[in-house]
Amino acid sequence: MKELISPVNDVLFSIKRETDCDLKKPQRFANYSVIFIPAGTGHYHADFGEFEFKGPTILFSTPLQHIFLSSQEELKFSLLQFHGDFYCIEFHQKEVSCNGLLFNNIYVAPLLSLSDQEAETFKRLIADIEEELAKRSPDRMVLIAFLQLFLARASSIKMHAIETEKTSVVRDEKMEMFVRLLEENYLNFRKPNDYADMLSMSPNNFSKRSIRYFKKPPSSLIQERIILEAKKKLHLTRLSIKEISHSLNFEDEYYFSRYFKKITKVSPQLYREKTGISIVADLK
Template sequence: MNKVFSDTGNLLLGLDQPENNTLGTPAQFAEYTIIIVTAGEGVFHADFASFAFSGPVILFSTPQQTISIKENTALKYAILQFHSDFYCIEYHRDEVACNGLLFNTIYIEPSLQLSSDELVSYQMIMSQITEEFKQPVPSDIVLRAYLQLFLAKSSSIKIKSIEKQKVYRDEKMDVFRQLLEENFLTLRKPGDYAALLAMTSNSFTKQCTRRFNKTPSQMIQERLILEAKKQLHLTRLSIKEIAFALKFQDEYYFSRLFKKMTKISPQAFRNTTGISIVADLSI
């Protein structure tokens, strides 16, 4: 079994190679989930966003995202999962630089297209992980090292691909991204941002969708929920305190919206993902 569990029975690290498309139906996991597609084409759905892909490619998702894969041609993939209790990407951000690049971002497509040579190198890492699992007592230190190598390599390739990619550029949408980061707590209507950008609502929606493959409403909601997830995972603030920090009128309204968007309550999200060790680090 290519899995490591905690003393309480929670999955800490796992590597699976399903024979069929086990993600054909929507699923949520408490772990960071990485899907290494070696062959085939399909559509990856993560919460309310979706995009087409073709192998070889790596797909990334964060804890408790609702994910699924629509298979267009026969898929072959492996699933690598790790819990933040096993490897904290926030704590190791300097080594892997993946937080906000591969995970926890609403602006960049959570995928990594691979060359044939890059795929071979990833398959070697997965083989090494599998070999370590076969040991009588798999070493957590060795497994963390392989996982860190996997994430660091992914971050490096992603950065290079972004630099080379001919992405549709739109100065207005660059400004919108900045405005959203600065005002998502207080400005929660697309019209607010359209006014700041001196754009009509229709033009704003079209340009936003073309740039980010999401509507302005989706962007605003996802940014707010992303912040809520960060607060739940990276701090020891109570649900009430988080609701107050995010400018909600009360914790009950916050909980209802969070569950509507994520299909899980704030407390259940915290219980399954845990509180990061960075919550207790001195600033």
């Protein structure tokens, strides 16, 4: 395990191997996590979703997500993790469009399938990062450059894969309409039946098609969309918990805190404490 530690003892950037971290057991990491798996098959469990993977692949998770791997094989992997104070994906959105693509997208599977050639590129980048971290005084800017290149390459491959999928996979127009309706109405409508009515579908058919299309039931997508917005406001603004609860149309901050904790297993206050408040909060 190689890591860069802040003056207050927070892990800002690190690389671990399978010998350093057991991902067969459920984990919650305070940092953004990127798991590179060069070979093997299995399932990636991330909060509400379960996603089948085949190596070489890269898996992604945001802070304090509930994640683990299940596989019949002994998987080898590299776990790359970074804190928002080390690299803010929102601040660097113009340079690397990974926010909403690799991270923080509830509709897209949080994984990236790679060709053998692409996998070799990421292996070299990981080796470069490990070499820099092994130095007595790792250069922070060099590490940021390596991380930015890693995320930029991954984002480019992911974007190309999405564009290819649009022309090769049969689209479910009703489910695509659900995405649009949810984005427009998640603050006001929070029951699957509300959206089933809007789509003129039976609740049972709606649920089955959502699970088939998104690998998640509609109830999970609705909850995830609300929680995603809450996490953004906790991390990217200095709004108080009361102000955030009001902006999300909760009755009061106590109900919001209970709702957030029920789904994420941590309170809004603890989430903000663990992830910190982004520099973006002071730029807006």
